[in-house]
Amino acid sequence: MIVKIGLAQLNSRQNKAANLAAAGRAIDRLAGQGADLVVLPEMFNFHGLEDGYQAAAEEIPGPSTEWARSKAREHGMFVHCGSLAERRDGAVFNTSVVFDRDGAEVARYSKIHLFDARTPDGLEYRESDAFAAGDQVVVCECDGITFGLAICYDLRFPELFHALADRGAQVFLVPAAFTVPTGIAHWEPVIRARAIENGCYVAACGQWGLYTRGRQNYGHSLVVDPWGTVLAQCRESPDTLVVELDMDYLRSVRERLPVQRHRRRDLFG
Numbered sequence: 001m002i003v004k005i006g007l008a009q010l011n012s013r014q015n016k017a018a019n020l021a022a023a024g025r026a027i028d029r030l031a032g033q034g035a036d037l038v039v040l041p042e043m044f045n046f047h048g049l050e051d052g053y054q055a056a057a058e059e060i061p062g063p064s065t066e067w068a069r070s071k072a073r074e075h076g077m078f079v080h081c082g083s084l085a086e087r088r089d090g091a092v093f094n095t096s097v098v099f100d101r102d103g104a105e106v107a108r109y110s111k112i113h114l115f116d117a118r119t120p121d122g123l124e125y126r127e128s129d130a131f132a133a134g135d136q137v138v139v140c141e142c143d144g145i146t147f148g149l150a151i152c153y154d155l156r157f158p159e160l161f162h163a164l165a166d167r168g169a170q171v172f173l174v175p176a177a178f179t180v181p182t183g184i185a186h187w188e189p190v191i192r193a194r195a196i197e198n199g200c201y202v203a204a205c206g207q208w209g210l211y212t213r214g215r216q217n218y219g220h221s222l223v224v225d226p227w228g229t230v231l232a233q234c235r236e237s238p239d240t241l242v243v244e245l246d247m248d249y250l251r252s253v254r255e256r257l258p259v260q261r262h263r264r265r266d267l268f269g
Contacts, residue, residue, distance in 0.1 A: 001247040003145055005171075006035030009221040009234040009241075011209040012047040016056070019045050020067055026240050031075035033242045037142055039205040040068075040082030041221070042094070042152050042175040047211050050130040057085035057092045060108065065097050073103035078142045082175035082205065083111065083151050091132040096149055096175060098140055106142070109149035110134025113157055120181040123215060127153075139167045145247065148200070152176035155190045155204075158197060165198040165260055170250055172200055177207040183218025188230070196228040199254045201245050208238060226253040 008026035012019040023044055030038050045064040046056040058064055068081040079099045086095035094111040112134045114127040137160065138149045148164030150172060161172060172194060178187050183206075195202045201223065208219025222233040223243040232241045254260065 003245050004036045006030030006038040006242045007205040007221045009239045013211050014048045037078035039080040041205045041207045042083045042177040044082035045084050053085040053130040057087040069099050069103040072099035076101045094131045107140035109138035111151040113153045115153040137163045148172045150174045161194045172202045174204040178218040180218050192228045195224040199226045
């Protein structure tokens with residue numbers, strides 16, 4: 001079985017209308033290339049400093065997710081809307097939503113691991129000042145393939161990906177907004193590691209470029225196969241790519257190197 005996955009690398013900033021227009025053009029382009037599923041980056045509709053997300057947050061359903069729903073229905077494709085600031089239960093969450101070909105919501109995931117860190121360029125990020133942490137491990141089925149959901153900083157925590165694989169995930173979908181210093185050092189190695197140690201495809205779609213007050217994202221959105229091979233990668237600009245994922249190849253890798261079967265869950269959970 002073959003599924004065509006499309007990534008839309010964007011340079012989202014603080015203008016929702018402009019961001020949705022750019023995302024729409026990317027989705028239309030990927031639909032024209034026959035993508036079955038399109039992934040947008042983290043914070044696709046508004047991307048700024050931590051103190052901006054309270055005002056930018058939307059309930060779900062809301063304007064941005066209804067826009068994504070309409071694009072899924074328009075093209076008859078699955079749309080993973082990256083993530084956005086979701087207002088829920090008196091808090092704001094960093095949340096992904098996936099819509100099916102008819103525009104029905106099939107999955108919703110809120111980022112579990114929040115990025116509170118100081119990067120080598122001296123900038124400090126305090127995601128927990130803006131967001132509450134999610135507490136659910138989420139997979140969904142799209143045309144018979146099981147996808148596991150994660151967001152950006154989640155990549156550094158292999159336990160989440162083991163849990164997704166245990167729930168049947170064959171492909172990990174990871175919208176992101178990696179910083180440039182961490183991206184240069186860690187982006188590709190951690191993505192390839194998550195693919196290799198679970199025998200899964202990974203499709204990681206990032207923000208690219210300067211977005212506010214000296215902050216910029218690494219981009220380099222890419223798809224990695226279960227053997228750890230990079231199949232395609234975006235250029236250093238807003239960009240799109242389409243890759244065919246071969247589920248027969250995934251099964252062959254898992255047969256030759258059955259890491260999931262060999263995991264000592266009795267010792268490590």
